[in-house]
Amino acid sequence: MKLDEQTFSSHKTAMLTLKEVTKVFKNRARTTVALHRVTFTVAPGRIVALVGESGSGKTTLARIVTGIEKPTEGSVTLGEWQVDRLRSSQLRVYRRYVQMVFQDPFSSLNPHNTVLQTIVRPLMNHLHLNVKQARLQALEIMNTVRLTPTDQFAHKKPHQLSGGQRQRLVIARAIAPNPELIVADEPVSMLDVSIRADILELIDQLRKRTGMSVLYITHDLYSARAMADEVVVLYKGHVVERGNIEEVISHAQHPYTQLLLQAIPNPWKKRQPTAHRVDGSESAPHFAEIPAKDEITLYGRLHAGDKGCPFAARCELVSGECLQAKPSLKGTEVHQVSCWNRQV
Amino acid sequence: MLWNPLKPSVTPIRLQSDREDTLRKPPNFFVLLWSNRKARIGITMLFFFFAMAVFGPLVAPYSLSDTDFATSQPPTLAHWLGTTQSGQDVLTQLLYGARVSLFVGFVAGALVIVIAMFIGFVAGYFRGWVDDLLSLLMNIVLVLPGLPLMILIAAYIPSHGIGEIILVMSITGWAFGGRTLRAQMFTMVQQDYVIAAKFAGEKSLWIIFREIVPNMLSYIIANFFGAVIGAVLAEAGLEFLGLGNPSITSWGTMIYWAQSSDAMLSGQWAWILAPGLCIAGLAASLTFINFGIDAVANPRLQEE
Ligand SMILES: Nc1ncnc2c1ncn2[C@@H]1O[C@H](COP(=O)(O)OP(=O)(O)OP(=O)(O)O)[C@@H](O)[C@H]1O
Ligand SMILES: [Mg+2]
Numbered sequence: 001m002k003l004d005e006q007t008f009s010s011h012k013t014a015m016l017t018l019k020e021v022t023k024v025f026k027n028r029a030r031t032t033v034a035l036h037r038v039t040f041t042v043a044p045g046r047i048v049a050l051v052g053e054s055g056s057g058k059t060t061l062a063r064i065v066t067g068i069e070k071p072t073e074g075s076v077t078l079g080e081w082q083v084d085r086l087r088s089s090q091l092r093v094y095r096r097y098v099q100m101v102f103q104d105p106f107s108s109l110n111p112h113n114t115v116l117q118t119i120v121r122p123l124m125n126h127l128h129l130n131v132k133q134a135r136l137q138a139l140e141i142m143n144t145v146r147l148t149p150t151d152q153f154a155h156k157k158p159h160q161l162s163g164g165q166r167q168r169l170v171i172a173r174a175i176a177p178n179p180e181l182i183v184a185d186e187p188v189s190m191l192d193v194s195i196r197a198d199i200l201e202l203i204d205q206l207r208k209r210t211g212m213s214v215l216y217i218t219h220d221l222y223s224a225r226a227m228a229d230e231v232v233v234l235y236k237g238h239v240v241e242r243g244n245i246e247e248v249i250s251h252a253q254h255p256y257t258q259l260l261l262q263a264i265p266n267p268w269k270k271r272q273p274t275a276h277r278v279d280g281s282e283s284a285p286h287f288a289e290i291p292a293k294d295e296i297t298l299y300g301r302l303h304a305g306d307k308g309c310p311f312a313a314r315c316e317l318v319s320g321e322c323l324q325a326k327p328s329l330k331g332t333e334v335h336q337v338s339c340w341n342r343q344v
Numbered sequence: 345m346l347w348n349p350l351k352p353s354v355t356p357i358r359l360q361s362d363r364e365d366t367l368r369k370p371p372n373f374f375v376l377l378w379s380n381r382k383a384r385i386g387i388t389m390l391f392f393f394f395a396m397a398v399f400g401p402l403v404a405p406y407s408l409s410d411t412d413f414a415t416s417q418p419p420t421l422a423h424w425l426g427t428t429q430s431g432q433d434v435l436t437q438l439l440y441g442a443r444v445s446l447f448v449g450f451v452a453g454a455l456v457i458v459i460a461m462f463i464g465f466v467a468g469y470f471r472g473w474v475d476d477l478l479s480l481l482m483n484i485v486l487v488l489p490g491l492p493l494m495i496l497i498a499a500y501i502p503s504h505g506i507g508e509i510i511l512v513m514s515i516t517g518w519a520f521g522g523r524t525l526r527a528q529m530f531t532m533v534q535q536d537y538v539i540a541a542k543f544a545g546e547k548s549l550w551i552i553f554r555e556i557v558p559n560m561l562s563y564i565i566a567n568f569f570g571a572v573i574g575a576v577l578a579e580a581g582l583e584f585l586g587l588g589n590p591s592i593t594s595w596g597t598m599i600y601w602a603q604s605s606d607a608m609l610s611g612q613w614a615w616i617l618a619p620g621l622c623i624a625g626l627a628a629s630l631t632f633i634n635f636g637i638d639a640v641a642n643p644r645l646q647e648e
Contacts, residue, residue, distance in 0.1 A: 068539065095543050108536035112558045125545030173544065 012211040014079030014097065014180035016042040016065065021074035023060050023237075034060040035237040036310075037074070039329070042181065042230075047207060047214040049224035049245065051260065052234035058217045061234075062185045065215065066100050067091045078181060096126040099174035101184040101203075105166035105191075109158040115147065116154040119172050126177035138176070144209075145172040145202060164195040168202065175206055185217045200227050221257075222264045225249055233257050236310040238326075243335035243344075253337040253344055255315050309340065317341040376640045383636020389629030393622070397446045400439030408432070408440050408593060418611055425614040429605035434615050437593050441619065444594035448510055448579045449626070453572030455514035460521030460571070461564065465552050467522075468529025479526070485519035494578065495587055504589040513578050521567045528563055532556050562634075562641035569630035576623055595619035 023035040034057040042048045050058055063069040065076060067083050076083040081094055099122075102108035109118060119138035123129045129137060142150045145168045158166055167187065174182055184203060188196040204227060207214050216227055224231050224245065231248050233241040233256065241254040252258045308323040309315070315322065321340050329336040331344040377383045401408075405424075410433065417427040425434035467478035497512045498504065532538060533556075541555045557564065580596030582588040586604075590597055602608075602616040 066543070092542070092545055092547070095545060100540070100543055102536050102540065104536060108540045110537045110541070110555055110559070113555075121541075121546065122544040170540075173540070177545070 012044045012180050012213070014081075014213075015044060015077075016181055016213065016215070017075075017077045018061075018065070019075045021061070021064060021071045021076060023057070023064060023069070024072045033237055035064070035071070038234070038237070038239055040232050040239065040242055042213045042215055044180070044213055045207065045211045046230060047204070047216055047228045048230045048232060049221075049228035050215060050217045050232050050234060051219065051221050051224050053219055055236075056234045057237040058219075058234060059185055060237075062100065062183045062215070062217055065181075066098050066183055067094055096177045097180045099177065099179040099182050101167075101170055101174050101182060101187045103186040103190055105163060105170050106158065108170055109166060111158055114155050114157055115142070115161075115169055118169060119176050122173060122176040138172075141172050141176055144175070144206070145169075147172065163191050164199065167191060167199055171199070171202060171206070175210065175212070178210065179212055181213050181215065183215045183217070186219070187216075188223070189218070196223070197226075203227070220264075221249070221260045233260070238310045239329060239338065240311065241335075241337045242329070243331070243333075247335045251335065251344070253335075253342040254311075254339050255317055255342075256311050259314075373640070377633075377636050380636035380639055382632045383640070386629045386632025386634070386636060389625060390633065393442060393446060393626055393629065396439060396442040398443075400442050404433075404436040404439040406433045406436045408436060410436070416605070416607075416610055416612060419614045425618050426612050428601060428615065429607075434598070434618065437598055438595070438618050438622065441594045441598055442622065444506065444592055445576055445579065445596065445623070446626070448506060448513075448594065449572045449576035452510045452513045452517070452575035452579075453568055455510065456517045456571040456575065457521060457564070457568040459514065459518040460525055460567065463518070464522040464525030465529050468526040469533055469548065469552055469556075471530075471533075475526075479523075482519045482522050482526070485516070486523065488516075491578075491581060491585075494582060495585065498582060498587045504587075506589075506592065509579060509582060509588055510575075512582075513575050517571065517574060517578065521571055525564070525567060528560055529556065532560065562637045565637050565641075566634050569634055573627045573630060576626060580619075580623060595622050 018041070019039055021035055021038045022033070025032040025034055038057075038061065040048070050061065052058055060069070064071050065078075065083065067086055071084050074084070078094075078098060081097065083094065086094055113121075116135065116138055119141055120131070120134045123134040123137050124131065127134075127137075139150045139154070142148065142153060147153045147165060147168050153161075153165070158169070161169065171187075182203075187203070188199050191199060200223060203214060203216070206212070214227075216224065218224055221231070228245050231242065231245045232239055233248070233254065235256050241248060241252070241257045248257065249261065252261055308325060309318075309327055312318050312322045317339075319341060327338045327340045329338045331337055335344045337344050378387070406413075411431045413423065413427045413431045413433060415427060415431045416429050417423055419426045423433050423435065425438065427433055428437070463478050463482065467475040467482075493516050494512050497515070498508075501508050501512070529552075538551060538555060541551045546555065576595075579588065579594060580599055583590070583592075583594060583596030583600045584603065586600060588594075588596065588600075590600065596619075598619040599616060602612070602619075607613075607615045
């Protein structure tokens with residue numbers, strides 16, 4: 001039996017469960033609610049895409065799931081691990097089971113460490129291999145992520161690798177301890193467009209081979225569709241829609257999800273004249289295109305955030321109750337939406 | 345070489361580069377440093393000062409205890425840098441003094457940087473109440489005016505040997521470096537590669553000393569050299585104020601005696617200039633090496 005198969009057992013059972021996770025950042029100047037009662041699960045072996053524009057709280061969620069940060073309220077569990085209660089000594093052990101792929105492959109690699117050192121360390125720390133075993137295993141993993149020929153890459157340092165190779169190394173390091181869950185925070189957004197598909201495909205292959213689950217964070221629904229089984233759409237820290245990826249994409253209900261879908265460039269489809277474009281900035285709701293409603297003032301819409309629907313300021317469908325109370329997720333396990341004016 | 349159609353001609357070339365790639369060891373740090381022009385100047389200068397400290401007493405024209413020359417002479421052929429008011433040869437003092445000044449500078453500098461690193465790193469890495477406590481300590485030591493504190497301590501300790509002088513300077517001198525190293529560590533800890541090291545299961549001490557320190561080595565060495573220069577100057581300052589031990593011969597005591605016997609007024613410029621230049625030259629050599637290290641320590645700037 002190959003070493004590789006020994007450690008990459010595909011018997012993984014840990015389920016990631018987030019219940020009512022809220023994160024509030026308090027500064028002297030202001031308080032930011034980065035996440036508001038976020039609830040969803042990632043089943044073993046599944047890829048769940050977390051989609052949302054810049055500032056929607058994706059990275060905050062990743063940091064909470066991996067234990068870098070504690071939620072203000074709510075609970076996070078991965079299998080037996082009660083993540084939000086871990087002390088720092090327990091966190092070190094927990095990280096054998098959850099690993100992270102960072103957005104920027106350059107800054108997440110220590111410029112002084114070689115490829116081999118980078119992969120060997122988690123093997124020694126988490127799996128308690130000795131140096132010799134760890135080296136053999138690391139070469140095996142380099143083959144798996146196709147950093148080949150291995151003898152050529154083993155002693156290179158990050159600055160001698162291309163962007164794609166660096167990200168392969170980051171992935172190699174992440175899969176080394178054979179984790180239950182990998183959190184990938186925009187793993188390809190800093191890479192050249194031509195190699196993005198390769199990296200995503202690699203993650204997908206590894207998922208199939210090792211049985212790990214993946215929380216794939218992206219702002220682009222298109223790549224989510226290519227990768228994921230399920231999708232969670234986040235807007236200003238609120239889950240506005242979630243469910244099976246095909247189901248959500250083909251029957252998107254929430255106006256924000258629809259906006260995201262329209263933002264996907266589709267050369268065969270004509271632009272609809274009323275389409276709103278998501279440009280990633282929070283500041284430009286297209287008021288001109290929203291039909292005026294007497295009882296709803298501009299002020300009311302912009303300040304609905306605290307007690308009303310977070311999307312009210314940009315929504316076409318906005319009605320009185322949207323400013324009064326927050327909608328909650330309703331629907332089936334396959335498809336849920338959080339909107340006063342839409343159901344599944 | 346004959347062209348063989350069965351062996352494509354590119355093969356040997358690729359093999360060669362493969363071998364080079366895998367067999368080549370990372371270049372030695374000092375070899376790299378030597379290839380930097382500024383560092384080369386600095387190392388040469390520093391080497392000169394070390395040679396002075398080691399061999400100075402051997403090549404000195406007279407003995408340190410010879411006090412029967414004509415007093416307060418300007419430079420002559422017999423006394424290249426003149427003589428002191430008590431009839432000693434200035435060049436002899438300069439050569440002997442190198443030993444004390446360099447010893448005090450490097451030992452006190454090393455002590456200062458070790459304390460500064462330990463306290464600064466612990467504060468910057470662990471944050472929270474640990475940081476609050478250590479930052480308070482650093483700020484207290486920092487606002488206590490250094491020289492008066494040294495004077496106070498120096499006035500209370502019974503003997504003023506070299507060891508005591510070094511001790512006084514270490515106790516009073518670490519806070520500045522400690523604070524800059526803390527600030528540097530504070531930003532380093534937030535970097536992705538440090539978070540990644542935690543994911544790799546590394547412990548705090550490993551992260552600080554094996555992951556972070558190599559990335560701020562040039563910064564630490566800069567601080568060390570700064571501490572060395574500071575110690576040499578502080579020693580000179582203490583001596584200059586008469587709080588050291590005037591019977592020791594160092595560049596500092598030389599300036600002290602030159603000053604107190606009005607060397608400038610009697611035209612003995614060499615007496616005061618020579619130790620001053622030595623101190624400045626030592627500082628310059630360390631600064632040059634520092635520039636070189638800056639360029640070399642960053643692997644991204646290293647050439648293939
Ligand atoms: N440490 C912090 N202190 C204060 N506010 C923070 C902190 N971290 C994040 N925030 C705020 O929380 C919100 C969500 O930030 P987050 O980084 O999670 O967004 P994101 O979805 O990852 O965005 P991007 O796509 O740009 O990476 C933002 O409004 C941000 O300003
Ligand atoms: Mg982010």
